[in-house]
Each structure stands twice: as C-alpha cells, then as structure tokens.
Amino acid sequence: MNNRTIRRSIPLAIVAIFALFGANLWAQTSSTPTSTSVTPPAVIDENQLFGGSKDIVTVIDPATAAAGNVQLVKDTKTYPVFLISGTAGAGLYGNYTPVGSGSSDLQTLYGAVNISGLEFDYLPTKDLHFSLANDLLAVPNQILAASVTGYADLRMSDLVRLYASGAFNYDPTSYLSTTKYSSPAFSLVELFVDTQINNQIFFRLGKQRISWGVGYWYKPSDVLSLSAIDPDNPTAAREGPFAFKVDVPMKLNHLMVYMVPPVTGLADSSSIASKYDLVVGGWELSLAGYARADMLARPRGIFTFTGAVGPFDVYGENVLLYGSDRTYVRPGSTPGAYETYRVEDLPFFQSTLGIKYSASYSNGLSYALHVQGYYNGTGYADSSILQNAAARTAVRNSGTYQANDLTQAGMWYLAGSASLSGRFGEGRNLTQVTGSVYALRNFSDTSMRFNPQLQIQVGDQGGRATFTFSDLTAIGPSLSEYAPNGNKTTPAVTVGILNDAVDLQASVPILLNSDFSVKKVQTEFSIFWNAVQY
Amino acid sequence: MNGARAVTTKFVHAKLTGKLSLVLFGLVLVFSARAQSAPAGGGHGGGGGPMGGIGLPLNFLQADKDYKFPDDIAKYSANDFLMLVRRTDIRSSFYNSDMSATISMVSVSPVRGTFANKQQIYRRDKDDAFLMIMVEPESRKGQGMLRVDNNMWRYDPTSRKFTHTTLKDTYENSTVTNNDFRRWQRSIDYSVVSITTGTLGNYKVIIGELKANNDEVPFPYIKMYIEADRKIVLKVEEYSLSMKLLRTAYYTQYVQIGDSLIPTVQIFQDGLIPEKRSQVTYTDISTKSLPDYYFTKEYLERVSQ
Numbered sequence: 095m096n097n098r099t100i101r102r103s104i105p106l107a108i109v110a111i112f113a114l115f116g117a118n119l120w121a122q123t124s125s126t127p128t129s130t131s132v133t134p135p136a137v138i139d140e141n142q143l144f145g146g147s148k149d150i151v152t153v154i155d156p157a158t159a160a161a162g163n164v165q166l167v168k169d170t171k172t173y174p175v176f177l178i179s180g181t182a183g184a185g186l187y188g189n190y191t192p193v194g195s196g197s198s199d200l201q202t203l204y205g206a207v208n209i210s211g212l213e214f215d216y217l218p219t220k221d222l223h224f225s226l227a228n229d230l231l232a233v234p235n236q237i238l239a240a241s242v243t244g245y246a247d248l249r250m251s252d253l254v255r256l257y258a259s260g261a262f263n264y265d266p267t268s269y270l271s272t273t274k275y276s277s278p279a280f281s282l283v284e285l286f287v288d289t290q291i292n293n294q295i296f297f298r299l300g301k302q303r304i305s306w307g308v309g310y311w312y313k314p315s316d317v318l319s320l321s322a323i324d325p326d327n328p329t330a331a332r333e334g335p336f337a338f339k340v341d342v343p344m345k346l347n348h349l350m351v352y353m354v355p356p357v358t359g360l361a362d363s364s365s366i367a368s369k370y371d372l373v374v375g376g377w378e379l380s381l382a383g384y385a386r387a388d389m390l391a392r393p394r395g396i397f398t399f400t401g402a403v404g405p406f407d408v409y410g411e412n413v414l415l416y417g418s419d420r421t422y423v424r425p426g427s428t429p430g431a432y433e434t435y436r437v438e439d440l441p442f443f444q445s446t447l448g449i450k451y452s453a454s455y456s457n458g459l460s461y462a463l464h465v466q467g468y469y470n471g472t473g474y475a476d477s478s479i480l481q482n483a484a485a486r487t488a489v490r491n492s493g494t495y496q497a498n499d500l501t502q503a504g505m506w507y508l509a510g511s512a513s514l515s516g517r518f519g520e521g522r523n524l525t526q527v528t529g530s531v532y533a534l535r536n537f538s539d540t541s542m543r544f545n546p547q548l549q550i551q552v553g554d555q556g557g558r559a560t561f562t563f564s565d566l567t568a569i570g571p572s573l574s575e576y577a578p579n580g581n582k583t584t585p586a587v588t589v590g591i592l593n594d595a596v597d598l599q600a601s602v603p604i605l606l607n608s609d610f611s612v613k614k615v616q617t618e619f620s621i622f623w624n625a626v627q628y
Numbered sequence: 629m630n631g632a633r634a635v636t637t638k639f640v641h642a643k644l645t646g647k648l649s650l651v652l653f654g655l656v657l658v659f660s661a662r663a664q665s666a667p668a669g670g671g672h673g674g675g676g677g678p679m680g681g682i683g684l685p686l687n688f689l690q691a692d693k694d695y696k697f698p699d700d701i702a703k704y705s706a707n708d709f710l711m712l713v714r715r716t717d718i719r720s721s722f723y724n725s726d727m728s729a730t731i732s733m734v735s736v737s738p739v740r741g742t743f744a745n746k747q748q749i750y751r752r753d754k755d756d757a758f759l760m761i762m763v764e765p766e767s768r769k770g771q772g773m774l775r776v777d778n779n780m781w782r783y784d785p786t787s788r789k790f791t792h793t794t795l796k797d798t799y800e801n802s803t804v805t806n807n808d809f810r811r812w813q814r815s816i817d818y819s820v821v822s823i824t825t826g827t828l829g830n831y832k833v834i835i836g837e838l839k840a841n842n843d844e845v846p847f848p849y850i851k852m853y854i855e856a857d858r859k860i861v862l863k864v865e866e867y868s869l870s871m872k873l874l875r876t877a878y879y880t881q882y883v884q885i886g887d888s889l890i891p892t893v894q895i896f897q898d899g900l901i902p903e904k905r906s907q908v909t910y911t912d913i914s915t916k917s918l919p920d921y922y923f924t925k926e927y928l929e930r931v932s933q
Binding site (some may be wrong): 150166245291 | 636646683692709725729732734736742744763766767769776778779784786787788789828829830831834856858860862863868869878880881882883884885889892893895896897900901905906907909911912913914916917919921924925926927931932933
C-alpha cells in the first residue's frame with residue numbers, strides 16, 4: 095500500500111469512527127463523580143471535618159452487610175458511555191541531512207499535525223466495550239506515520255467473553271515507536287473466547303498473547319511468543335500464537351496447559367506446552383515443558399524462579415532442550431557459498447540470571463540497578479558469520495527456517511541498567527533530576543548498544559517543564575545483533591513546556607565508519623503546540 | 629526413498645513427542661497434586677485459627693481481648709497507646725468474614741484539575757488477601773492487582789504479563805500508596821515514642837508519636853490522633869526520617885459492621901505540595917462470602933481487558 099492509499103483510507107477511517115460514536119455523543123457520561131461527597135474539600139479545615147452535628151460512625155447491621163451490597167454513595171452512572179482522551183497539536187516537522195546526503199535523503203520542512211494517544215471508548219452497556227486509539231503525524235499532502243489500535247471486549251459475564259483486537263501501523267522512520275513499519279501493515283493482535291467450567295477450569299481459546307518467563311531482556315523460556323524481544327523496549331507486547339489454553343488455579347498455585355494447533359497445515363506442526371506455578375513463601379517457582387510433534391522446535395524442560403534475597407530481587411530461567419531449534423549456517427565447500435544444518439541429537443542448555451536492587455528515600459533520592467546475564471547454549475560461540483548477507487540468505491532459504499533463527503544468535507550476553515534520581519526544592523519550585531542508562535552486549539559478535547539519558551523536570555503540575563537528553567548508541571559491525579546498521583549514535587533532546595502543551599523534539603542520527611569517523615549526519619526535528627488535550 | 633525416510637522419521641518423532649508430552653504432562657499433574665496450597669483460601673495456612681498463615685504474632689488478637697484501658701485519656705501510658713493502636717488495627721479488619729466494596733478515588737490539583745477513578749476491591753483479611761480491579765476510567769477498566777500476604781502482582785493486560793510490586797509503591801502517582809489498601813498493622817510496624825492529648829473538632833483525642841521498627845513501611849515516623857471512646861483513628865501525619873511532613877491522612881467517616889470499623893471517607897493531603905489532595909470513598913460494602921478463585925491470578929487475568 096502506498097502513501098496515496100493511506101491518504102484515501104484515513105478520511106474513511108475518520109468517518110467510520112464518527113459514524114460509530116457520533117450518534118452517541120449526546121450520551122456522553124463523565125467518569126468524574128457528580129457528587130461533591132467523593133471529592134476532597136477545597137480547603138482542609140479540621141474543625142469542619144470533625145465538627146459536624148452528625149456522628150462520623152454509621153452502624154450497619156451485620157446480617158444486612160452479609161446479605162448484599164450496602165450503598166453509601168449514590169451511583170449516578172448511566173449507559174451508553176462515550177469517552178475521548180488524548181492530545182492533538184500542530185506545528186512544524188522536518189528533516190535535514192547536512193553530511194553525506196544522498197538522493198533518497200529527505201530535506202524537508204513541513205507544517206504538520208500531530209495526534210498523540212487519541213482514544214475513543216464506547217460502552218453501550220456495562221459488559222460491552224469498544225476502544226480505538228490513534229497516533230498520527232501528518233503533513234499537508236501525506237501521512238508520515240500512523241498507528242491505530244482497537245479492541246472489542248464483549249462479555250457475557252465476568253469470566254465468559256469474546257475479545258478481539260487489531261492494529262494498523264505505518265511508520266517508516268520509527269517516529270511513533272522503536273519499531274519500523276516501512277509499509278502499511280494491518281494485523282490481528284488477538285482474537286479469543288474465554289470460558290470456564292464450574293469456576294474451576296478456565297479456558298482461553300484463540301489467538302492470544304502469551305508471556306512466559308521472568309527475565310527482562312532475555313527470556314529463553316518464552317517459547318510460545320512469536321516475535322523477538324525489542325532490546326530498546328523489552329516490555330513491549332509481543333505477538334502470540336493461536337492456542338487453546340486450559341488454566342486450573344489451585345489457590346495461588348497455577349497449572350496451565352497450552353495446545354497449539356497446526357501452524358503449517360500439517361498435523362505434526364502442532365505443539366503442546368504446560369506450566370505449573372508454585373508459590374513458596376515469597377518465591378514463585380515455575381516448572382514447564384514444551385514439545386512439538388514435528389520436532390522443528392525441540393522438546394524442552396523449563397524451570398524459572400523469582401523472589402528476593404535480602405534487599406535484592408532475583409530471577410532466573412533455565413531451559414534444557416534435546417536438540418536445538420536453530421538452523422545454523424557455515425561456509426560451504428564452494429568459496430563464497432554457505433550451507434545450513436541443524437543439531438538435533440545433542441542436549442542444549444540455556445540459562446539466565448537477573449538481579450535488581452532499588453532504594454528510595456524520603457528526601458527524594460532514589461536509585462536502581464538491574465543486571466541480567468544470559469548463556470544461550472543454542473547460539474553460536476562466534477556469531478559473526480551472520481554479519482554476512484549471503485549467510486543470512488542461506489538461513490532464510492532453508493526448509494527449516496524459523497523467524498528466531500537470526501535473533502539472539504550469540505552464546506553469551508550481558509545487559510544492565512542503572513538510574514539515579516534526586517529531588518530539589520518544594521511545591522512549585524520542585525526540580526526532579528533523573529539520570530539513567532541501559533546497555534546490552536553480545537559477546538559472540540562483539541556488538542553492543544547503550545542509551546544514557548538525563549531528564550530534568552522543573553516545576554509542578556501545569557507549569558511543569560521537562561528536558562530530556564539521550565544518546566542511543568550502537569557499536570558493532572553492520573548486520574551484527576545490536577548494531578544492524580553498523581556504528582551509529584543518535585543524540586536527541588525532548589523539551590516539554592507547560593506540562594507538555596508545547597513539545598519540541600530533535601534527534602541527530604550519526605552514522606559512523608568502522609574507525610568511528612563520521613559517515614553521515616541526519617537530523618529530524620519537530621515542534622508542536624498541543625492545543626487540544628482531552 | 630529419502631521422502632519415505634523423512635516421513636518415517638517424522639512419524640517416529642511424532643510418536644516420541646506424544647509420549648514425551650504425556651510424561652511431561654503427567655509429571656506436572658503429579659507435582660501439582662502434591663504441591664502445598666498457597667496461603668489464600670479459607671481454612672488453610674499453617675498457623676491454625678482465624679489468623680493462621682498471615683504472619684501476625686500469635687497473641688495479636690488474644691492479648692487485646694481483656695485489655696483494660698484507662699478511663700481518663702490523660703492517664704494513658706505508652707503501652708496503653710500501643711494497645712489502643714492494636715485495637716484500631718484489629719477493628720479495621722474483617723477476620724470472620726470476607727469484605728468487598730467499591731471505592732472511588734478523586735485526586736485534585738488546582739492547576740491540573742480533577743482526576744477520578746473507581747475500583748472494585750475484595751478482601752479476605754484472615755489470609756491477608758486483597759484483590760483490586762479498576763472499574764473507571766473506562767480506558768483502564770480491568771487493570772488490577774492481587775496481593776496475598778507479601779506476594780503482590782500487578783497485571784498488564786497489554787502484554788498479558790504479571791509483575792511483582794511492593795507495598796511501598798505509590799498508587800496511580802497519587803498521594804495514596806498500595807499500603808493504604810492493606811489492613812492496618814501499625815501496632816506491629818511501629819513503636820510508641822511519646823503521647824499527648826488534644827482536641828480534633830468535636831472529639832477528644834490521644835496523640836501518639838510513633839517510630840517505625842522496620843524498613844518495610846513507607847513512612848519512618850507517624851503521628852496518630854485517636855478518638856479514645858470508640859477507639860477510632862481520625863488523623864495520621866506521616867513524616868520522613870528528617871521529620872519533614874510528607875502526608876496527612878484524615879479519616880472523616882466510618883462504617884461499623886459488627887466489631888469492625890471501616891473508614892469510608894479518607895482524605896490524603898500531600899505534605900510537600902499541599903494543593904495535591906486525594907479522597908478515597910467507599911460504597912457498596914458487603915461482607916458476603918467470596919469464592920476462593922477471586923484471590924487468584926487467573927481471575928485477575930480474566931476480568932481484565
């Protein structure tokens with residue numbers, strides 16, 4: 095789909111949105127209580143709070159309370175409900191390439207409209223909920239970036255429902271997120287039904303997100319997710335499979351069985367996974383197993399744990415596989431050619447351990463440290479072979495290729511983050527300063543990336559100004575894991591004034607040669623007045 | 629020939645995988661059957677009696693029963709005051725029944741405006757179990773957290789992931805902390821430093837200054853104003869280590885159900901930014917028995933979006 099198609103579809107989408115919700119605008123109901131009884135007083139007057147003629151204790155008959163709800167505040171909420179939230183602004187957006195400019199590089203300055211987190215929620219009844227969220231960057235003659243996510247949550251009861259969610263993304267410059275969408279992409283995010291038997295056995299049937307594992311940057315036990323972890327946004331939601339999930343809670347303990355039906359049309363591409371969560375004191379332990387009928391993904395046993403040792407939060411994942419899932423590549427007998435192979439008759443082991451520590455004090459000082467190491471037995475001891483495009487092509491063209499063959503292909507990893515935050519002054523003169531950094535290193539291909547950040551927040555509430563400086567830097571050969579574009583550093587500044595009513599962003603991606611001399615300098619900048627804040 | 633071998637290999641693999649799956653599944657079932665039940669759930673737990681399994685001192689309730697408080701508030705000793713705090717702790721709980729309620733929280737800032745949300749809460753105090761589910765705003769309906777004893781999970785419906793949090797965390801970036809939703813146990817967490825008497829509106833109060841005896845509580849020093857006749861807390865000032873006032877809590881309305889007293893209107897004022905205030909208001913209170921599965925991660929996942 096090209097930009098012209100997007101330009102045609104956006105007005106249609108807008109019309110559809112308002113066709114859906116417009117008829118119910120009259121029925122808008124605010125979530126802000128109408129009764130002053132639930133709102134804190136404008137001025138705290140202790141004599142007024144405790145000096146009234148009415149006793150502050152109301153006695154309720156225990157039998158009445160045991161029979162049902164005792165209403166103390168009148169519920170004024172009515173359906174249907176229509177809500178809107180988010181911001182919209184207008185300003186300037188542009189690009190400029192002062193060094194190393196090529197014919198494909200943009201040299202632009204536009205008047206632009208920016209929509210951020212604009213969300214529509216519509217509830218015709220208490221158990222039905224439709225939601226649509228939009229982010230958009232548009233210049234006079236085209237949409238530069240757009241993201242639309244929506245869901246429908248249709249409940250028959252608390253535990254029985256149909257849920258569907260989908261997304262549309264177009265973001266060729268990663269303006270809206272860390273993920274690049276070079277061409278417009280529609281996707282079904284989730285589509286499942288929830289049901290249960292006798293409130294004891296619970297089912298989730300359909301395409302669903304599944305988050306196994308307790309790691310942060312590395313989760314070798316997360317065998318069911320279909321997409322890789324984003325190193326710059328490890329908590330981002332990831333695509334899940336179509337699966338039948340059976341869940342049996344046993345107090346805090348928990349038994350889950352997933353059956354993944356065939357994914358290729360062949361019956362033996364189906365798989366099964368089971369996990370048991372056990373809470374012992376302050377620890378949560380998980381035992382799990384996974385197997386796929388055609389053995390393309392190898393059978394494995396999993397043990398994970400999370401808990402605390404003294405003041406440290408500790409977590410770990412351990413996976414024992416029979417054979418490796420990976421399709422490997424090595425130089426072929428012909429110079430310049432590559433051949434692929436698999437290793438299916440040896441045991442492999444993956445293990446990760448993470449430690450977190452944080453402290454905060456009433457004077458506003460707080461700090462946090464987090465480190466995670468990962469041994470990936472299925473990875474290459476030297477994964478630099480994947481920096482060769484022909485080798486990657488050979489893997490992609492093999493009959494056993496899977497999406498994760500080219501991700502986390504190293505054997506040894508280390509990642510960590512640190513933050514330090516301080517507060518100065520009080521009230522409207524409050525200043526909050528936070529310095530933080532995260533870094534990831536793949537020792538098997540020598541690539542790394544890190545992002546130091548300094549945020550200064552001055553003032554409070556509506557008069558607040560926020561200054562953020564960051565510099566995401568990747569170091570490594572081209573096509574390496576953490577530096578896919580080679581050496582690159584991206585200093586950036588973001589300024590939000592008047593509680594983000596005015597928003598200024600500028601970034602300067604600098605491509606570096608292998609000797610760190612400057613190869614190319616680009617700039618991207620924007621300034622928006624977010625005049626509309628719902 | 630190669631094709632036939634591949635089919636045979638796949639068939640053997642499928643059989644092996646099937647057997648392996650059965651073994652794994654069987655192991656998990658055996659393990660689950662043998663596993664000890666978690667603290668949640670009526671009648672379970674290691675301590676026996678109504679307080680079993682919640683980590684309170686064995687004589688926490690018993691010592692309170694026959695304690696004779698002085699008739700005159702001027703005669704209160706430090707130990708009397710600590711027993712008074714203990715009485716308020718016990719009466720803030722429902723040890724003989726479950727409790728559910730809808731609570732609204734309104735946060736006010738003169739510049740930024742008013743923000744409101746509403747949650748449904750479920751409590752099983754005898755197991756120190758607590759579940760909260762967001763009801764409003766609609767865009768966050770279904771988000772929630774589960775706490776059983778010191779295990780607390782928050783659920784993110786976007787990534788479908790549970791994460792641990794601590795009781796010290798500020799709730800919703802407001803003047804309310806997660807600890808405010810827990811049943812009170814100030815008499816365990818604090819020691820009495822000094823006591824005086826005073827007046828708060830219509831009520832004569834005993835004022836006690838307390839110091840934390842562990843670092844699990846969010847405030848190292850507090851000053852409590854307790855109305856002695858009915859033994860209810862009216863006001864609590866919470867201080868930093870340097871004795872800077874961080875927050876003031878006012879409990880301006882109570883509901884009494886049997887022996888239990890719930891502060892149904894709680895007003896919190898920020899000590900550093902006095903314009904920031906929050907009010908927590910209870911409604912739809914019930915002591916009806918709740919199903920065990922309410923206090924499970926599974927239920928939290930199901931009711932979220």
